Amino acid sequence: xxxxxxxxxxxxxxxxxxxxxxxxxxxxxxxxxxxxxxxxxxxxxxxxxxxxxxxxxxxxxxxxxxxxxxxxxxxxxxxxxxxxxxxxxxxxxxxxxxxxxxxxxxxxxxxxxxxxxxxxxxxxxxxxxxxxxxxxxxxxxxxxxxxxxxxxxxxxxxxxxxxxxxxxxxxxxxxxxxxxxxxxxxxxxxxxxxxxxxxxxxxxxxxxxxxxxxxxxxxxxxxxxxxxxxxxxxxxxxxxxxxxxxxxxxxxxxxxxxxxxxxxxxxxxxxxxxxxxxxxxxxxxxxxxxxxxxxxxxxxxxxxxxxxxxxxxxxxxxxxxxxxxxxxxxxxxxxxxxxxxxx
Amino acid sequence: xxxxxxxxxxxxxxxxxxxxxxxxxxxxxxxxxxxxxxxxxxxxxxxxxxxxxxxxxxxxxxxxxxxxxxxxxxxxxxxxxxxxxxxxxxxxxxxxxxxxxxxxxxxxxxxxxxxxxxxxxxxxxxxxxxxxxxxxxxxxxxxxxxxxxxxxxxxxxxxxxxxxxxxxxxxxxxxxxxxxxxxxxxxxxxxxxxxxxxxxxxxxxxxxxxxxxxxxxxxxxxxxxxxxxxxxxxxxxxxxxxxxxxxxxxxxxxxxxxxxxxxxxxxxxxxxxxxxxxxxxxxxxxxxxxxxxxxxxxxxxxxxxxxxxxxxxxxxxxxxxxxxxxxxxxxxxxxxxxxxxxxxxxxxxxxxxxxxxxxxxxxxxxxxxxxxxxxxxxxxxxxxxxxxxxxxxxxxxxxxxxxxxxxxxxxxxxxxxxxxxxxxxxxxxxxxxxxxxxxxxxxxxxxxxxxxxxxxxxxxxxxxxxxxxxxxxxxxxxxxxxxxxxxxxxxxxxxxxxxxxxxxxxxxxxxxxxxxxxxxxxxxxxxxxx
Numbered sequence: 001x002x003x004x005x006x007x008x009x010x011x012x013x014x015x016x017x018x019x020x021x022x023x024x025x026x027x028x029x030x031x032x033x034x035x036x037x038x039x040x041x042x043x044x045x046x047x048x049x050x051x052x053x054x055x056x057x058x059x060x061x062x063x064x065x066x067x068x069x070x071x072x073x074x075x076x077x078x079x080x081x082x083x084x085x086x087x088x089x090x091x092x093x094x095x096x097x098x099x100x101x102x103x104x105x106x107x108x109x110x111x112x113x114x115x116x117x118x119x120x121x122x123x124x125x126x127x128x129x130x131x132x133x134x135x136x137x138x139x140x141x142x143x144x145x146x147x148x149x150x151x152x153x154x155x156x157x158x159x160x161x162x163x164x165x166x167x168x169x170x171x172x173x174x175x176x177x178x179x180x181x182x183x184x185x186x187x188x189x190x191x192x193x194x195x196x197x198x199x200x201x202x203x204x205x206x207x208x209x210x211x212x213x214x215x216x217x218x219x220x221x222x223x224x225x226x227x228x229x230x231x232x233x234x235x236x237x238x239x240x241x242x243x244x245x246x247x248x249x250x251x252x253x254x255x256x257x258x259x260x261x262x263x264x265x266x267x268x269x270x271x272x273x274x275x276x277x278x279x280x281x282x283x284x285x286x287x288x289x290x291x292x293x294x295x296x297x298x299x300x301x302x303x304x305x306x307x308x309x310x311x312x313x314x315x316x317x318x319x320x321x322x323x324x325x326x327x328x329x330x331x332x333x334x335x336x337x338x339x340x341x342x343x
Numbered sequence: 344x345x346x347x348x349x350x351x352x353x354x355x356x357x358x359x360x361x362x363x364x365x366x367x368x369x370x371x372x373x374x375x376x377x378x379x380x381x382x383x384x385x386x387x388x389x390x391x392x393x394x395x396x397x398x399x400x401x402x403x404x405x406x407x408x409x410x411x412x413x414x415x416x417x418x419x420x421x422x423x424x425x426x427x428x429x430x431x432x433x434x435x436x437x438x439x440x441x442x443x444x445x446x447x448x449x450x451x452x453x454x455x456x457x458x459x460x461x462x463x464x465x466x467x468x469x470x471x472x473x474x475x476x477x478x479x480x481x482x483x484x485x486x487x488x489x490x491x492x493x494x495x496x497x498x499x500x501x502x503x504x505x506x507x508x509x510x511x512x513x514x515x516x517x518x519x520x521x522x523x524x525x526x527x528x529x530x531x532x533x534x535x536x537x538x539x540x541x542x543x544x545x546x547x548x549x550x551x552x553x554x555x556x557x558x559x560x561x562x563x564x565x566x567x568x569x570x571x572x573x574x575x576x577x578x579x580x581x582x583x584x585x586x587x588x589x590x591x592x593x594x595x596x597x598x599x600x601x602x603x604x605x606x607x608x609x610x611x612x613x614x615x616x617x618x619x620x621x622x623x624x625x626x627x628x629x630x631x632x633x634x635x636x637x638x639x640x641x642x643x644x645x646x647x648x649x650x651x652x653x654x655x656x657x658x659x660x661x662x663x664x665x666x667x668x669x670x671x672x673x674x675x676x677x678x679x680x681x682x683x684x685x686x687x688x689x690x691x692x693x694x695x696x697x698x699x700x701x702x703x704x705x706x707x708x709x710x711x712x713x714x715x716x717x718x719x720x721x722x723x724x725x726x727x728x729x730x731x732x733x734x735x736x737x738x739x740x741x742x743x744x745x746x747x748x749x750x751x752x753x754x755x756x757x758x759x760x761x762x763x764x765x766x767x768x769x770x771x772x773x774x775x776x777x778x779x780x781x782x783x784x785x786x787x788x789x790x791x792x793x794x795x796x797x798x799x800x801x802x803x804x805x806x807x808x809x810x811x812x813x814x815x816x817x818x819x820x821x822x823x824x825x826x827x828x829x830x831x832x833x834x835x836x837x838x839x840x841x842x843x844x845x846x847x848x849x850x851x852x853x854x855x856x857x858x859x860x861x862x863x864x865x866x867x868x869x870x871x872x873x
Contacts, residue, residue: 051684082752083749083752094556105733153592156597157592158592158595160598161595161597164596165589165592165593165596165598166582166589167559167582167598171369171560171580171598172369172578174554239613286584288558293558294747296558299748300749301752325580
């Protein structure tokens with residue numbers, strides 16, 4: 001296990017190196033002044049630029065500059081956003097939780113709906129429940145996120161007026177940010193406004209969560225189904241069936257545990273897809289997350305913000321994948337014997 | 344789908360109860376505020392949010408009669424030579440008391456002197472905060488006009504001027520000339536945190552600052568000690584929604600109570616709803632196409648003429664304004680008293696091509712056309728207008744690239760004159776015609792980054808000064824007539840149209856009147872029973 005951990009760790013280090021090196025090179029690749037790209041400070045006076053040049057080691061060679069860049073990253077000094085003048089790290093601290101919160105709920109919904117649906121389809125293989133669910137998943141799988149989002153807004157927000165179409169909570173509710181996870185914040189504040197703020201936040205969450213959960217739900221359904229069918233073909237299941245166990249016993253007691261192993265790995269891998277889809281969802285539902293901010297930053301040519309945002313998101317995806325992989329290897333001893341790490 | 348079921352059940356919270364818990368109004372605004380001090384900006388979207396909500400001026404202008412009205416000053420006397428103006432101040436006006444500052448006294452002469460001396464007095468400790476950039480006052484030359492401000496007693500101040508200027512009172516009545524708290528300024532200075540003075544504001548207006556989350560919201564609370572009235576709503580929240588369609592959609596889902604600048608295409612859809620009212624008001628403004636006259640080939644008047652003759656104004660009026668605008672016949676809108684009809688450039692591609700050949704560019708050239716990303720009164724859809732102009736220019740062989748930036752970045756870059764040409768506009772702050780000339784096209788305006796044409800013409804400036812030096816209406820009108828004529832001859836900007844101001848509001852919102860000039864005021868806004 002230790003050997004496995006070391007292999008993973010070295011892969012992680014390599015990934016982080018590649019990522020930071022790429023982000024660092026963006027400073028040179030973006031148009032505009034190098035010092036501005038690094039620091040996010042426009043129109044600096046002569047003395048200020050001198051201090052910045054010293055800080056960013058502009059006069060030294062690229063390797064030393066890169067070293068200074070990485071050490072600043074560790075210290076949390078990610079430069080200033082060109083458009084707001086505030087630190088990039090302070091923006092990320094507020095925005096990333098909002099995105100993660102949305103992704104987390106979507107993933108929970110996907111797991112709660114997708115896995116049971118997958119089990120049902122495999123249990124009723126080629127019967128009507130299988131056919132209905134498979135058709136639905138194919139449909140859900142093929143619908144582009146933005147289209148689904150707009151469709152839901154058209155019907156449920158503008159048509160029936162059941163749901164709000166933007167934001168995390170009604171703006172008249174004043175919820176001071178503590179953790180920046182809105183439901184958690186409301187809970188920590190002991191449910192202000194007689195619990196209505198909490199209900200309102202859930203109300204706001206509903207549509208974006210459904211939209212975002214659609215893709216991973218269909219993937220998990222199909223994956224569980226395939227995995228289950230695969231396991232059900234195995235000899236030990238045939239043996240169990242020959243011994244006279246009923247379908248419920250076979251599926252729940254014997255097949256499920258083995259079939260879920262690859263599914264667990266898949267859940268972790270869904271996170272990177274989710275983050276990508278979250279960006280689209282955030283833009284459409286005006287969700288104040290990191291995706292919407294990144295897209296705005298691109299529009300505003302805010303280079304320090306683009307760098308910081310990319311770095312934060314990709315680092316998060318790498319860590320999430322790594323974590324999923326580790327969990328998987330804890331549950332499945334066979335996978336530890338892979339001689340090479342892979343992501 | 345279980346969540347959907349649970350949540351829609353939760354959605355049945357009685358609306359009336361909700362409204363009780365959270366008495367407040369949500370206004371959907373089109374852009375982030377760039378500052379919380381109106382002295383340091385002229386960006387209309389910012390002024391709409393901050394000026395009339397957080398602050399008061401000494402005097403204001405009645406939107407109907409165009410007469411001056413007392414605000415923080417109860418009366419004022421102008422000396423015979425016009426060089427001394429004495430203001431008597433209102434007593435007992437309270438400043439905001441917030442989490443970050445508690446005032447110990449009411450407003451007095453020190454506050455007035457501090458607020459104005461910051462604009463022109465290099466010894467004022469705050470003059471150089473924000474890089475000493477006060478675009479409105481500098482472009483109208485107010486910093487060159489005031490000699491000193493004298494405190495007669497605690498509630499009387501006298502402005503002493505270098506020369507009498509006819510537009511001074513109306514400049515003092517603009518949204519920019521707000522009264523700030525001197526006590527608060529000293530408090531921040533003693534903390535060595537002067538930079539917070541303009542971001543965490545203290546004023547005398549009906550609302551006080553609570554919170555600003557960029558790209559998200561601005562939250563104001565009621566100022567309980569407001570001197571004028573006590574019926575302001577408990578909370579005023581600005582929902583920052585840059586997208587036009589989203590703003591309308593939020594209006595339909597009742598996430599907004601009021602929205603700025605609904606686009607003309609959506610007005611039909613809105614007016615069909617019983618619970619939504621669309622207000623419409625004539626407004627003093629002009630949308631124009633400005634050339635960077637310092638940059639070749641736009642320094643050549645023939646090129647500017649050629650460009651002006653190449654665009655189809657009728658098509659723009661139809662496709663961009665949907666008939667809700669007036670085609671410009673001068674830089675001044677017809678409702679201004681100094682307006683005189685000019686011989687405007689008209690659509691004539693052949694003539695345009697002739698001018699271009701004459702200027703030495705028979706094969707055309709390449710240029711950038713900057714289009715505002717937000718909808719403003721004077722130009723509801725600059726992108727569309729830019730596309731129309733682009734296709735018109737192609738006819739005479741000019742290749743155009745449309746440039747767009749986020750609004751505040753856009754303004755900043757235009758201020759640095761990075762553009763070749765730009766679609767922009769101006770909404771007046773006072774009914775005085777000078778407001779269309781000095782802040783926009785004077786030489787001083789080029790230095791403060793307000794003159795998008797980067798155009799400095801001493802003859803033109805002389806006309807403006809002459810117009811300001813006299814109080815005689817007939818003479819002023821004569822000089823402004825000359826100025827208007829000169830603009831059409833020189834064409835640093837091509838006036839395109841004067842827009843109509845729209846606002847959509849829920850039927851239960853009252854007191855959100857639109858004014859013909861200046862920023863939006865929500866001082867009297869009220870929300871009725873649901």
